Amino acid sequence: MLVVAAQKNNYWQQQVNYTIEVLLNDKQHSLDAFEQLEYTNNSPDTLHFIWFHLWPNAYKNDKSAFSEQMLRLGRTEFYFAADSNKGYINQLAFKVAGKAVKLEAHPLYIDIAKLLLPEPLLPGKSISITTPFHVQLPYNFSRGGHVGQSYQVTQWYPKPAVYDAKGWHEMPYLDQGEFFSEFGNYEVKITLPNNYIVAASGILQNEEELERLKQLASEPITKQANYILFDKAIKKKTTKPIKQLEYLAPVSAKDIKILEYKLTNAHDFAWFASKQFVVQKDTVVLKTKTVDVYSFYTPWNVIKWQKSINYAKAGLHFYSNEIGDYPYSIASIVSGADNTVSGGMEYPTITLITTQAGGRELDVTIAHELGHNWFYGALASNERDHAWMDEGMNTFYEKKYTTTRYPLKKNEQYTETNTENLLIEAYQNIHKEQPIDQTSDAFTSINYGLYVYTKASKWMEQLEQQLGPIIFKNAMQEYYQQWQFKHPYPADFKQAIEANSQQNIDSLYEQLFTTNTITKQSATTKRVISFNVLPPLKPNYNAQQISIGPALGVNQYDKLMVGAYIHNYQIPLQKFNFLVAPMYATGSKAFNIFGRASYNIFKQHSWLEFSSSIAKYTMGDFQPDNQQAKIFQNVIRIVPSVKYTLYNKDIRSTEKLSFQLRTFLLSEDALRFTTVITPSGNIDIASKQAEQSYINQLKINWSNDRALYPFIANLTIDQGSNFLRAGFTGNYFFNYVRNKGGINARFFAGKFFYLQSKTYITAYQTDRYYLNLSGPKGNEDYTYSDYFIGRNEFQGLASQQIMQRDGFFKVRTDLLSSKVGKTDNWLMAVNFDGNLPDKINPLQILPFNIPLKIFVDIGTYAEAWQDNATGNRFLYDAGLQLPLLKDIVNVYFPILSSKVYRDYNKSVLGEGSFLKTISFSIDVQKLSLHKLSKYIPL
Structure with a gap:
């Protein structure tokens, strides 16, 4: 078990206050900005340098950690992107208290740099750091950038890494793996053409722009679309929700606006700009505050998003009642560009929703993303190292919200719950599981969702069951109040829960750092037979399952073959598996069979399989000239096999090496011709005779099914009675x-x-x-x-x-x-x-x-x-x-x-x-x- 001491009375955290002025160039898709930040050293240590995150450089070239991870996740779109679609940050000129300072490159990552302080920063002291910067926004490959003139400006400014009791937490930008930043206050001024609508973190300070948004929100959706869109084909305004749009004519320099936003007690600032946003606005009254709620979406999503503001209000109400009031006074949801279906991404007071669905899925997605204002915005844990403290906890409450909004029937709830359990068990059975608590980048792409979200949420369910619903709710609310606007670690969560519940959770806590299955299905020897149209790997909820369904086959001689398959493949995968498919051939009028059985031994880095297969079908025919019946030549193929596969020690790798020994036992019908002497002459009689043979085969296979430059190397040696072939x-x-x-x-x-x-x-x-x-x-x-x-x-x-x-x-x-x-x-x-x-x-x-x-x-x-x-x-x-x-x-x-x-x-x-x-x-x-x-x- 990983033991980490809780941060108790000696807790401290740094403070970083930002003042940023930024200009959007929508021709070059770039930002020109100036940043001034006040960095306060609340630590007991004297600092000689500060690590800075320059995350736009993650999109600079294919040498970044982001690019390498994308390839490891099987995605090549960034690696092969045109240079015009890549991004970077430059024109940096850091000064401390007006004095130019040196910036050193990180030895490993191009999106991290070390700012060398001209003088040591003593405990309790503050310094002023300034720099201009230029950002070339990339095409939106991950969470930010642009799609045409729709802008998603995220992780865009130089940002100090967190320094806490564990030291510096400098980290490169990654797609799988989120963030960890210092709290502070933001004052951000955004300059851009007047015909853009902006959704941003924080509270808009411009009365004129607030009135504009209010006016837009009060207008019918179709009128808003008419106000925003310009149809290229007919050269006039239109109310049709069209996707392919020509943007309004470029504005002159005088047609610009400067929008000012303020945000307190936050660790990030994001903003989104588009000429096409439809706006909705409302308020939601919570126990201690009234929150302004905005929804920004594109006209072609009008039907799907028309209830989005209501979904947002419902989510804010639910989370506030469960955990504590929403930590800010404004909440915005923004419809993302159509180039992704990932779901969404959260930032303080604002979230980008990228699911393309409506109805229940949109409702739940909005609730989940807004929920991150509690488990990311206020409880700002280190998501790169302990992602479950945000994603897992938030998913737990998302499921509660879903159950409340969309109650399931008993059998539906049973099915949904057990499907998740069985998926977790499936990976447990084949030793591909991973602990819940480990760095985000250490997970496989599938396990990141399965363990960080699903299994961690089930861990929270177990915790609620152990404490009891009332005690659990009170303990979570106390945890939220105690660690609001701070950086809790797993041990801090454990200490808070135990202190407020007066219960020991050691045994459950240990499961975060092991690969034990949390909710093991009860063992059973019961067999269930089901009928399926297709032969899926069907999830089994309470027993070992045998599936039966129709089977079809075809070849030149048997013609259409019809029959049935019987198999026991299911999730989780069993050690013993079989499939048999007897079929009747309409051409040869024969019964054929195809079947396979295997016994598997799974280990963490290997798989040993003993198997045997059988096949019988027609492999040729012959029509004699003397009006004999057509002769159908059969083949019977029996193949016993043993295969041993070794996997790379890095579970994320797709590399594997396999050794396979097989023997092909063959019975093949060969034609025989005999001459029969009759009074009317000699007659050639055709017949068939089965001939037996064998082939012993050794096959060694080394492969890597990686996204970039996959390869397979194979050595096959076949041996028969009088030959060897390599x-x-x-x-x-x-x-x-x-x-x-x-x-x-x-x-x-x-x-x-x-x-x-x-x-x-x-x-x-x-x-x-x-x-x-x-x-x-x-x-x-x-x-x-x-x-x-x-x-x-x-x-x-x-x-x-x-x-x-x-x-x-x-x-x-x-x-x-x-x-x-x-x-x-x-x-x-x-x-x-x-x-x-x-x-x-x-x-x-x-x-x-x-x-x-x-x-x-x-x-x-x-x-x-x-x-x-x-x-x-x-x-x-x-x-x-x-x-x-x-x-x-x-x-x-x-x-x-x-x-x-x-x-x-x-x-x-x-x-x-x-x-x-x-x-x-x-x-x-x-x-x-x-x-x-x-x-x-x-």
Whole structure:
């Protein structure tokens, strides 16, 4: 357990008072400002320097902590942003008491600097610090910036880091991980064009502007929209809630206004400006004060936001009654730009709401964000290190608010509560859980929400249950009064609760620092059978569950297969899992089966899986000429397997290394022809005979599914009765455009070995296992690991399907007696595919988005290097690639190729054979359970 002493009678905190004048340039999307702050050293220590947060520099380049975290969270939009969309702060010239001082860069972070004081700052003394500064506002990638001429000005000014009994708390700006700042008073003057409406922290001091807002708020919403909007298409004012707007003509220098705001006992100041805000205003009467409530939103959100002011009043009432009166005299909610759906972000007296929903979701979101005025504005804990003290506590009260406003039926409440519990247990079961109390950046993106918000709120529920509702409420109100406008730590919270409740909470408190599940579901051996249309990983609320539902399949020979699946996959994931799907084939009139069972041992950094699978289906057919019935050739595939996966010690990493041993036990029907002598002549009788074989396989896989430059390196060794085949495949993805893909580079090197002397018979027996420069066809998928529409077709569309293995050329020479590039020695190839730029993508004219790629393949093989070789040593092909269904299906159109392929097309396929040269692949692995690891970390 992490032990931290409570701050008792010797508590102190620094005071920082700000006076800021700022000018908005809405052409350059920039700020020019001057800041004067009074820094009072209330600590018992003498200070020789002050750390300053220069957080706009988080958007300066891809070397910032913010940029690196965004990549770790799987987001590349900032990394690939144009320079014009990035931001920074500069033109700093710090002075202390009028004397220029030195600013030192932080050794690790570009958005932190050290201000060296010209003279030591003694305890109890104050100094005046001034600096001009210029901020280039970024596009809103995170919490602040701009979207067009809609401005979200947050974390925008130089701000001293907190200095407390634990020392300095300098920290870089992060997207996952919020803030910790000193309390003080603010006087802020904002200069901007007159046709902007501003929503800001604090109280507006301009009577004229207050009257303007009051007048706007009194007008009907449609009239406000008419006042604000200008339709580009019809060149006149309109009341229509349009999104694509032309802003009013630029204003001259005389058409500006200077707005002044004052705010006391706060640790941050944010403001938002737009020409398009619709304004609503009201008041809410609390026990000790009356609070002005404002709502600012865009005209296209009129329907969703028309009750927003009522939602805000309800939230303020509820939190005030539960915890204590709202700490300020004004509360504003602002509709954010449409480029995000994160929910919202809070600042003292004002919150930005970014959810795009209305009704209950908007109501609850507004309550939650306003609730941060208690658990962020007044109780200003260190959110970077102890985020649960804000987010978890606030979520606890948000749930109370939701239950009060929208009472659930008993079964709905049961379902909702147990779903949350089961999600927490799911991560507990597979050892991907994390303690509630740790730094924000240490969490995975999923766990940040699951533990900081959900599990922490359930911890608060446990605390309420232990203390009792009345004692708990009184203790929380006392905690709020005791630590209002201060910086409490977890130990301070514990001390306050114990002192006011006269109860010991040690055992519960320890759970904040461990990975124990708070509300474990009761163990049961009860089985529940349910019927589902689709086979989901269905949450199970009170028992182990067996699900049954319809199953469908199709291939060239079985035609449509219909049946049912039965499985026990659920949340939390069980150690033993199975799925079986018997199906009837309408084409072959046979019963097929697909099934898999596994036993899993999960540990914190590893996963051991023992599994076995079975499949039976038709893999070919033959129609004899003598009116015999069609013969359907079956394959039965049984695969016992053991797989051991190692994960990176950093739980946030997507890197993993796996070792897998499998044996493919195969029974394949082969055609047999016998000649029967009859009085009328000899008759050839066709029949089928099952042939047994096996393949032992060792597969070693190293991968990192990171957002930037993901890679996979794979070594596969296959061994049969008379051969051994080794192949190394490396895939590396080069991102080059935000959300537009990149270039995938693939390298393959393989070697074939005979385990016996090479003879005509052994060469014939191992022919299907040879290495191929072209992508292998269905009959060359000797482990039956890929899905083929027609596995043994040699003409028609089904024959043009290939699989991603070996050289993976897209051109084929299937009709030759020996395919070009087929070898029983060695083979190497490189493959590239990349997105075609939108400007030259002819598919951009379609109403829906279909990316178009180009591919290039280059390869060589042993026979091309022999002394008597007649062709080129290196072969190539290139063309267009059409990815469909999120890359599950890819269609390839070869356009350029080596002469040997061109000659084949002319002489074998004939003129006008372009359609026959097209190939396609179907990668069902993209649908596998392991691809769900983004959500279920397998």
